[in-house]
Amino acid sequence: MKHLDLGERLALIEGDGAPAHPHLAECARCRADVDTARAALAEVAAVTVPEPSPLYWDLLSRRVSDRLAADTPRRAAVGWPFWRVLVPLSVTVAALLIAVGVDREGRQPALAPTAAVAPIGDGDEAVPTSVDGEWALLGHLAGEFDLDMLADSLGRPGESAAESAIWELSEQERVELAALLRLELQQ
Amino acid sequence: MGWVVDHDGMSEAAREAADLAALDDRALVGACLAGRREAFDELVVRHRRAVYRLCYRFVGNHEDANDLAQEVFLRAFRALRTFKGDSAVGTWLHRIAVNLSLNAVAGRARRAETSDDRAVPVARDPDAMSLVLRTERAAQVRAAIARLPPRQRATLVLRVYQEMPHQEIAELLGSSVGAVKANFFHALANLKRLLGGDRR
Numbered sequence: 359m360k361h362l363d364l365g366e367r368l369a370l371i372e373g374d375g376a377p378a379h380p381h382l383a384e385c386a387r388c389r390a391d392v393d394t395a396r397a398a399l400a401e402v403a404a405v406t407v408p409e410p411s412p413l414y415w416d417l418l419s420r421r422v423s424d425r426l427a428a429d430t431p432r433r434a435a436v437g438w439p440f441w442r443v444l445v446p447l448s449v450t451v452a453a454l455l456i457a458v459g460v461d462r463e464g465r466q467p468a469l470a471p472t473a474a475v476a477p478i479g480d481g482d483e484a485v486p487t488s489v490d491g492e493w494a495l496l497g498h499l500a501g502e503f504d505l506d507m508l509a510d511s512l513g514r515p516g517e518s519a520a521e522s523a524i525w526e527l528s529e530q531e532r533v534e535l536a537a538l539l540r541l542e543l544q545q
Numbered sequence: 546m547g548w549v550v551d552h553d554g555m556s557e558a559a560r561e562a563a564d565l566a567a568l569d570d571r572a573l574v575g576a577c578l579a580g581r582r583e584a585f586d587e588l589v590v591r592h593r594r595a596v597y598r599l600c601y602r603f604v605g606n607h608e609d610a611n612d613l614a615q616e617v618f619l620r621a622f623r624a625l626r627t628f629k630g631d632s633a634v635g636t637w638l639h640r641i642a643v644n645l646s647l648n649a650v651a652g653r654a655r656r657a658e659t660s661d662d663r664a665v666p667v668a669r670d671p672d673a674m675s676l677v678l679r680t681e682r683a684a685q686v687r688a689a690i691a692r693l694p695p696r697q698r699a700t701l702v703l704r705v706y707q708e709m710p711h712q713e714i715a716e717l718l719g720s721s722v723g724a725v726k727a728n729f730f731h732a733l734a735n736l737k738r739l740l741g742g743d744r745r
Contacts, residue, residue: 364726371733395733402690402705402736405683407601418597418611419589422618426582429619 362388371395451539458540562587570634577625585625589618592638599639602702603646605691613649617642639707640717643699651695689739696720697732704729 362370362381370379370392382389565587568576576584596617601610620641621628628637690698699718703709704725709717715725 364723364730368726368730371730391734394737395730398733398737398740399705401682401686401740402701402733405686405690407598408607410597410607415590415593418593418614419586422589422593422615423586425615425619426585426622429623430582 359385361385362392367392367395371399454536454539455543458536458543571630574625574628574630574634577622585618585622588621588634592635593618595635596638596642599642599702599707600646602690602706603643603650603698605687609649613642613645616645620645643703643717647695647699650691650698685740686736689736692739693732693735697728697735700725700728701732701736 360381362379362385366379366381367388370382379388382392561583565573565576565581565584568584568587570588570591573584573588577588593614597610597614600613600617601607604610604613617638621638624641628634632640690701693701696718700714703714703717704711711722711725711729715722718725720728
């Protein structure tokens with residue numbers, strides 16, 4: 359005897375008022391399977407979801423809204439570390455460019471004196487008093503440039519590895535960066 | 546914070562809410578993508594009940610259903626740009642809810658039915674006794690559903706409570722229609738076994 363296949367059984371189980379399959383009349387096994395599954399389905403269908411408090415729905419909305427509000431600035435900040443890195447990096451590069459420029463200037467033979475240095479006190483210290491003097495001052499400042507101090511003053515960027523890698527340049531890497539910039543300027 | 550009230554006596558916020566309420570779901574998604582986050586609040590209002598109920602069907606208790614429902618909307622918000630509009634927003638949310646619920650039931654120890662399921666009234670009269678029995682039986686059926694393998698549970702929930710066609714369930718679960726039918730049939734057979742002959 360060929361029993362009902364899965365599709366036929368499901369059609370009988372789910373079909374409300376579906377005409378009884380002729381096979382069921384003669385096959386006790388299929389009839390029992392279908393009846394059992396129908397009974398289980400009826401029980402499952404009768405189970406309702408307990409209704410939460412009417413106030414719950416607005417609470418759910420509020421919680422979602424609050425979490426979105428808390429989430430949005432963090433997500434909006436996805437592009438932000440780029441700027442937080444880019445701006446200090448630009449400042450750093452600018453300072454290095456100035457330093458390199460001053461250094462190059464210092465190495466060129468002076469064709470004519472353009473700076474006058476006024477002696478102060480006993481003449482051990484000199485204060486720049488001209489344009490070149492200002493460049494020298496900038497160069498001095500650039501030489502004293504402290505990346506960590508800059509980071510602290512502008513705020514540390516996020517904690518991603520990429521950002522850390524940019525910020526945490528070793529002394530040697532900084533020297534190499536300056537050398538690269540110097541080479542670029544000479545070309 | 547004072548809202549601007551125009552000559553119609555309607556605040557700007559109320560007018561905006563009314564404007565959003567007039568939009569269909571897809572338009573709300575568009576408004577949300579255009580930067581109006583309130584549009585998403587309106588979507589939450591429209592679908593929160595269905596999402597919560599679907600989650601509850603999977604996890605069988607309020608606490609987890611509440612957590613899951615929130616998570617569904619957060620995920621949806623984050624993935625809003627990926628919503629192509631091929632299906633209705635409700636269907637899309639259901640898909641997210643089902644996936645999250647499946648992950649939740651697969652990865653978490655089954656939690657016992659919570660107090661709201663067990664809080665049966667003390668029977669003092671025949672009606673109350675009947676209510677007690679029905680409540681207990683419902684709790685037993687929910688517990689039995691919770692013990693089904695995840696795929697069978699998902700199929701059963703989507704078929705019985707969401708009234709999804711087998712084909713749609715197959716697409717949602719990434720399986721064949723034949724597998725869905727088999728899972729459904731086995732789910733019913735397993736339920737009968739789990740519930741035993743304890744019918745009242």
